Amino acid sequence: MHDALTGGLDLAWWITAVELPAMGGLFWLIARVRKDADSALDDLRSRAEEAQAQVRESLAAYKLEVAKTYVSFATLKDVEQRLTDHLLRIETKLDSGFMPFDSGRR
Secondary structure: OHHHHHHHHHHHHHHHHHHHHHHHHHHHHHHHHHHHHHHHHHHHHHHHHHHHHHHHHHHHHHHHHHHHHOOOHHHHHHHHHHHHHHHHHHHHHHHOOOOOOHHHOO
């Protein structure tokens, strides 16, 4: 009977002295890791939002620069008209038999 009591006491001592503090330490460790992960996630989220805001700002600036520097439709039509006129003059010269070289020699 003494062995059964000692065995039970050893088990109770083991649970009290070793396992309960170990389980408490594990729970504390899990809580700490979760808190650290949450704070890291919040930091990452704020950095991602800042980066997204910078990208949006850069895109808006690029769109404004494109609107300022690219050719307008009216200017493009003017250049097209000048090219067409020039090509028509060349065509007229070719049709009239204009020879830019002396008697056909180069």
